[in-house]
Each structure stands twice: as structure tokens, then as C-alpha cells.
Amino acid sequence: MTHIATPVETGARTVRQRRARRLGSQLSVTVFAGALCFLFILPLIYMLSASLSDPAMASVPDKPLWPAIEEMVDYTDPSTGRVSHLVVYDVPELGGDWALLERKIDAPSTFVNPTTGEIKTATVNTFGLKPLWKFYVTFDNFTSAWNQIEPNYVSLFKNTLIIAIFGTIGATLSAIIVAYGFARFRIPGRDGLFLVLIGTIMLPFQVVLIPQFILFHAIGWTPSLLPLIVPHYFANAYNVFLLRQYFLTLPRELDEAAMMDGASPFRVLTSVIIPQSWPAIIAVVLFHFFFAWNDFLGPLIYTTGNEDLWPIAVGLQTFNTTYRNAGAPTTIQAGALISLIVPVAIFFVAQRVFMRGVVISGVEK
Amino acid sequence: MGNATMAIVQDTDVLTTAAPKRRLTMSQRESAWGLFFLSPWLIGLALFTAIPMIVSFALSFTDFNLLTPGSTKFVGIDNYLRMFSDRATTDSFLVTVKFAVLGVPLTIFLALGIAILVNQRLLIGKRVFRTFFFMPVQIPLVASTIIWIDFLNGQTGWLKFILEGIAHPLGSLISVVPGLGGVGTEFQNYLAPDWFNSTTWAVPGLVLIGVWGIGNMMLIFLAGLQAVPTELYEAARVDGAGPWSQFLHVTLPMISPVFFYNLLLNIIGAAQYFTQVYVIAGPLGNPDHQTFVYNLNLYNEAWTYNHMGYGCALAWLMFVIILGISVALFRTSARWVFYAGGDR
Numbered sequence: 132m133t134h135i136a137t138p139v140e141t142g143a144r145t146v147r148q149r150r151a152r153r154l155g156s157q158l159s160v161t162v163f164a165g166a167l168c169f170l171f172i173l174p175l176i177y178m179l180s181a182s183l184s185d186p187a188m189a190s191v192p193d194k195p196l197w198p199a200i201e202e203m204v205d206y207t208d209p210s211t212g213r214v215s216h217l218v219v220y221d222v223p224e225l226g227g228d229w230a231l232l233e234r235k236i237d238a239p240s241t242f243v244n245p246t247t248g249e250i251k252t253a254t255v256n257t258f259g260l261k262p263l264w265k266f267y268v269t270f271d272n273f274t275s276a277w278n279q280i281e282p283n284y285v286s287l288f289k290n291t292l293i294i295a296i297f298g299t300i301g302a303t304l305s306a307i308i309v310a311y312g313f314a315r316f317r318i319p320g321r322d323g324l325f326l327v328l329i330g331t332i333m334l335p336f337q338v339v340l341i342p343q344f345i346l347f348h349a350i351g352w353t354p355s356l357l358p359l360i361v362p363h364y365f366a367n368a369y370n371v372f373l374l375r376q377y378f379l380t381l382p383r384e385l386d387e388a389a390m391m392d393g394a395s396p397f398r399v400l401t402s403v404i405i406p407q408s409w410p411a412i413i414a415v416v417l418f419h420f421f422f423a424w425n426d427f428l429g430p431l432i433y434t435t436g437n438e439d440l441w442p443i444a445v446g447l448q449t450f451n452t453t454y455r456n457a458g459a460p461t462t463i464q465a466g467a468l469i470s471l472i473v474p475v476a477i478f479f480v481a482q483r484v485f486m487r488g489v490v491i492s493g494v495e496k
Numbered sequence: 497m498g499n500a501t502m503a504i505v506q507d508t509d510v511l512t513t514a515a516p517k518r519r520l521t522m523s524q525r526e527s528a529w530g531l532f533f534l535s536p537w538l539i540g541l542a543l544f545t546a547i548p549m550i551v552s553f554a555l556s557f558t559d560f561n562l563l564t565p566g567s568t569k570f571v572g573i574d575n576y577l578r579m580f581s582d583r584a585t586t587d588s589f590l591v592t593v594k595f596a597v598l599g600v601p602l603t604i605f606l607a608l609g610i611a612i613l614v615n616q617r618l619l620i621g622k623r624v625f626r627t628f629f630f631m632p633v634q635i636p637l638v639a640s641t642i643i644w645i646d647f648l649n650g651q652t653g654w655l656k657f658i659l660e661g662i663a664h665p666l667g668s669l670i671s672v673v674p675g676l677g678g679v680g681t682e683f684q685n686y687l688a689p690d691w692f693n694s695t696t697w698a699v700p701g702l703v704l705i706g707v708w709g710i711g712n713m714m715l716i717f718l719a720g721l722q723a724v725p726t727e728l729y730e731a732a733r734v735d736g737a738g739p740w741s742q743f744l745h746v747t748l749p750m751i752s753p754v755f756f757y758n759l760l761l762n763i764i765g766a767a768q769y770f771t772q773v774y775v776i777a778g779p780l781g782n783p784d785h786q787t788f789v790y791n792l793n794l795y796n797e798a799w800t801y802n803h804m805g806y807g808c809a810l811a812w813l814m815f816v817i818i819l820g821i822s823v824a825l826f827r828t829s830a831r832w833v834f835y836a837g838g839d840r
Contacts, residue, residue, distance in 0.1 A: 316530025342548035365540020
């Protein structure tokens with residue numbers, strides 16, 4: 132009997148041991164990834180903390196990392212009745228927290244006990260004392276960023292949305308049409324044309340930047356938003372590539388059945404291809420929307436000289452250069468935060484479609 | 497009689513050639529429709545790529561200036577010769593090379609490492625991790641650059657606190673070891689760099705920001721890793737291959753096409769680097785031109801100084817260099833890129 136029991140018992144123990152070991156390695160991998168991920172998003176936490184911090188505290192050394200201000204207390208002088216606003220320090224020489232009433236160098240300084248009002252003097256290097264910090268959040272940075280940015284956020288967002296929305300409509304429609312042409316029609320020299328299309332992905336845009344600028348200048352489109360919108364109505368290689376790869380995976384039988392029923396190629400596109408391709412189309416929509424929100428060099432070149440045309444990228448950059456030397460990084464961080472709320476919110480809502488789109492366009496080569 | 501024979505001949509004619517004739521018109525119609533659908537791209541290609549390229553090439557041999565286009569003169573290869581004697585251009589070229597040499601390998605291997613991590617069988621919450629590692633790419637570039645300017649600030653930036661917070665206690669620990677007191681003190685006195693105000697650390701600072709943008713590469717590597725057939729790993733295990741050997745002999749060859757794609761796009765991206773450095777360092781590439789990348793120079797020449805002919809020449813030089821690197825990569829790719837199926 133014991134002979135049978137022993138292997139069963141050890142078997143059970145090894146299974147449990149193995150499960151425990153697996154859980155251990157799962158935990159260590161996850162903790163490692165968590166630490167790395169935390170480092171990765173730390174700059175964002177910094178931005179959040181800075182933009183909620185009191186701007187006056189930004190330059191105080193040894194300020195804690197969370198939004199905080201120095202602990203203060205109001206002290207009324209019993210003889211004169213004057214009220215003073217005092218910073219509370221941790222004073223080891225007096226044992227505990229004391230508010231600094233009068234600072235003296237090379238002589239005893241005067242301190243007040245913040246709770247009892249007791250007065251004591253001590254010879255302390257008052258500049259070496261550590262203030263007490265308390266958690267304090269302010270939204271002042273957001274109001275000052277909102278009020279200070281040139282020309283103003285409403286105009287910046289309006290221009291950004293005009294560029295993004297009209298550009299996205301053009302980029303998406305044209306990419307769908309062109310991708311359909313590449314995916315479904317036998318055209319002499321199609322493979323060569325497709326290679327040219329891929330080649331334009333690798334073409335540095337700087338090569339065509341100056342002549343394009345001269346062209347738009349010649350037809351009177353500078354400064355204006357048109358050069359940032361109109362070229363996107365002529366299909367971007369990246370989007371065409373993504374959609375074509377997707378269209379190629381769709382079965383042809385449905386197209387052919389629709390053709391048999393007398394549908395025109397245009398009809399096939401709108402009622403057969405597009406309804407099956409929403410994930411890829413939404414990916415293209417998102418790509419272009421984010422591209423437009425991000426683009427900096429284009430707006431920099433085409434909107435200089437007219438700040439009423441600036442999109443958020445140019446406005447924020449100017450805001451940064453203007454206020455960086457004037458001090459408060461807290462205001463600039465708040466300004467940056469205001470500008471990224473919309474794209475980050477869209478990303479979190481649509482991240483799955485988005486990330487799949489990156490993969491389709493990157494791997495299928 | 498004659499008519500009858502004619503009719504018969506015509507009849508057979510119809511029988512034998514009707515079908516192919518019909519197909520011909522159908523394929524013609526097909527290519528007409530196809531060209532119709534391609535036409536937006538073809539028109540755009542001519543209008544915004546092909547013609548501008550020709551114009552740009554032509555202008556690169558002139559002293560074209562937008563303010564006085566009438567007085568444009570043909571200057572031969574002067575613009576190209578000027579690049580070699582123009583300190584701003586040679587320096588900016590070297591800054592971009594330095595940025596690429598530091599940044600490209602680091603970001604590629606980091607993207608691969610993180611892709612492997614978020615593909616780990618043992619990792620709990622893979623999808624959440626993938627989203628967070630990818631997210632920084634989606635933050636508008638100017639905003640994310642501004643975050644980094646202050647995050648790396650030499651007095652109040654958090655990276656300073658992290659680096660010194662690690663180095664100082666480490667120094668105290670090291671000083672306890674007999675004979676290592678000197679090293680310990682050095683760690684205890686460690687001062688984190690003031691990245692974008694330091695001539696030494698400005699370019700590494702840019703590279704650090706680049707690390708934040710590895711999301712796309714990571715996802716593409718991830719998809720490559722997931723496409724490796726599991727049977728290959730099983731076969732390798734049967735042959736006694738450990739994890740490292742599996743990585744070296746199965747994973748790496750299988751993802752080499754993806755690696756190639758990422759490498760190529762990353763190099764092109766490094767050559768075109770502009771926005772971040774413009775926001776951080778301004779059009780002059782502060783401090784002391786240490787971050788004066790190639791495109792800052794191009795931007796200044798073409799738009800600040802209005803030397804558009806020279807600007808075109810600079811753009812063409814960049815294009816030729818990128819083309820050269822791409823061709824060289826494609827040539828060597830036969831030796832290190834493995835295409836499964838071998839049909840390429």
C-alpha cells in the first residue's frame with residue numbers, strides 16, 4: 132500500500148512545486164516589465180505633477196516630486212498685532228517643527244512653535260533647514276497657459292482640426308480608391324507602378340519640399356492651410372499600401388457575384404469592398420489624423436507670418452520658446468498637457484485598431 | 497454563291513475570334529477602370545513628386561531666391577562644391593551621422609528587446625504593457641519634446657533625481673568596501689548631466705528622446721515574432737537547443753526581414769530628424785551648434801536665408817546618401833536577411 136501512496140504523493144507535490152515555480156517566474160517577468168513600463172511613462176507622470184504644481188515652488192531645491200507647497204502658518208505678534216506669514220521648518224536643534232520668525236546670520240534666530248505659539252531662539256544655519264511640504268494641487272498653470280498662448284487655444288485647435296479633418300477625408304478617400312485599383316485591376320505595368328509607390332515611402336520629403344513651396348507660393352497659397360490639406364487628396368503611399376494589403380485578403384467571389392448582377396466597379400467598391408474593410412479604413416483615418424495633429428515642419432513653413440493660421444504644433448512650440456526663459460516650466464507643461472489630451476484620448480479609445488494597422492503596413496512586405 | 501461562302505467564312509470568323517476579341521475589350525475595360533482608380537495617385541505623383549523632383553534638381557544648379565526669382569542665374573555645380581567648404585554644412589552632416597550612429601542601433605535593439613518581453617508567454621497583462629510601451633509615439637511630437645526638455649533639466653528634472661538617487665547611495669555602499677573608497681566618493685559626488693545645456697550630452701539627450709518613440713518598431717517586431725512557426729522552436733528543442741540558442745538560430749533568422757525593414761526606415765528617419773531638435777535647440781542647434789542637424793541647416797538655408805538653390809542641392813545630397821545606404825543595405829541583405837519560402 133505504501134508503495135502505491137508514495138509516488139502519488141510526490142507526484143502531487145511536484146505538480147504543486149511546478150505550479151509555484153511557474154507563478155514565481157510569471158511574477159518576476161511581470162514585475163520586471165512593470166518597472167520598465169513605469170520608467171517609460173515616468174515623463175508623463177512628471178508632466179502631470181509639474182502642471183499641477185505651484186509655479187513659485189518650481190525652483191525651490193529639494194522640492195518633493197509630487198505637487199507640494201511649503202507648510203505656512205500665520206503668526207500674530209501679541210504686542211504690535213501684526214500678522215506675518217511664516218514658513219515651517221524641521222528644526223532638529225529645537226526638536227520638532229518650528230516657524231521661522233526672524234532670520235539672523237551669525238546670531239541666534241527666532242522661531243515660533245506653530246501650535247502653541249511659544250517663542251524660542253537658536254543658533255542655526257537657517258538656509259540649511261528643510262521646510263515641511265504639504266500636498267497641494269493648483270490649476271493656475273492651466274489658466275495661465277490658456278490665457279498666455281499666442282494667439283489662443285481656440286484658434287490653434289480650430290486650425291488643427293481643419294487640417295486634420297479635411298486632410299483625413301482626402302487621404303482616406305483617395306487611398307481607398309487607389310488601393311482598390313492596385314488590388315483588383317489588371318493594368319499593364321501595374322507591378323512597376325506599385326514599386327514606384329513603395330519607392331515614394333523611402334523618398335525623403337525634403338527633396339520635394341522647396342519646389343512644392345515655390346508652387347504653392349506661385350499660386351498664392353502661402354500663407355494658408357491649403358498646402359497642408361490639398362496634397363493629401365492624391366493618395367499617400369503608406370495608406371495605399373496598407374489598404375491594398377487588406378483588400379487582397381478579401382475573397383474575390385463576392386466582387387464577381389456583384390459584377391454578375393451588373394454592379395459597376397464603383398458599386399463593387401462601395402457595397403462589397405468598403406463594408407468588409409472597416410478595420411483597415413479606420414486605421415488609415417487614425418494614421419492621418421495623428422499625422423496632421425503631429426506635423427510641424429509643414430505648418431511651420433506654410434503658416435509663418437500669420438499666427439491666425441497656426442495649428443497647435445506651431446503655437447505650442449512658440450509658446451515654449453517665449454516662456455522658457457521667463458521661468459515657470461509648470462505653465463509650459465500645462466500648455467503641453469492641454470494640447471495632447473485629444474490625441475491621447477482618441478488613442479486609448481481606438482488603440483486596438485490602431486496597433487493592428489501598424490502591423491499590417493509593417494510586416495506584410 | 498459568293499455571298500454564301502462569305503457568310504460561312506464570316507460565321508467561322510465569328511466563332512473562332514469572337515471570344516478572344518470580347519476578352520480583349522474586357523481587359524481593356526478593366527485596365528481603363530484600373531487607371532481611373534489609380535488616377536488620383538498618378539496625378540499626385542506627377543504634381544507633388546515627379547515634377548518637384550525635376551525642378552528641385554534643376555534649381556540645385558542655380559542661385560534661386562524666392563524674393564528675386566527674376567535674377568536667377570545658372571551657377572553650375574557651385575552649390576555642390578560649396579557644401580564641402582561650408583562649415584555649417586559639414587558640421588551639420590557630422591552631427592546627423594553622430595545622432596544616427598548612437599540612436600539607430602540603440603533604438604532598434606531596445607525595440608526588439610521590448611517586443612520579446614511583451615511577447616513572453618509568462619508575462620501577465622501583455623496587452624496593457626503593449627499599449628503603454630506604444631503610447632508615447634502617439635503623443636504629439638512638440639508636446640512630448642517639451643515634456644522631455646523639463647524632464648531632463650539639470651536642476652529640477654526628474655532624471656537628475658533618479659540618476660543621483662541611484663549613484664549616491666551606491667557610492668556610500670561602495671565606500672564601505674576597503675580599497676574602493678575613491679570610487680565610492682566619486683559615485684557619492686556624481687552630478688547628473690544638464691543634457692540640453694551640455695555640449696557633451698545634448699546629442700545623447702536627443703537619442704534618449706528617440707527611445708521614447710520605439711512603439712512602431714516594437715509592434716512590427718512583435719508581429720514578426722508571432723509569425724515564427726512554433727514547430728521550429730519545438731524542432732530546435734528536440735535537437736537540444738537552449739533558449740539563447742533558439743533565439744540565435746530560430747528567432748533571429750526568422751525575423752530578419754522585419755529587422756531589415758525597421759533598420760531601413762530608422763536610418764531614413766534619422767536622416768530626416770528635425771522637429772524635436774528645432775523645439776529643443778532652436779534653429780541654431782544650441783548649445784554651441786552641437787545639435788545642429790542636417791535638416792536644421794537645410795531649413796535655415798532655404799527659409800531663413802532664402803538660399804533655395806543651395807537648399808535644393810542639400811536636399812539632393814541627402815537623397816543620394818539615403819539612396820546609397822538603401823542600395824547598400826539591399827545588396828548585403830541577401831547575406832543576412834532570410835526570407836521563408838525562398839521565393840524572393
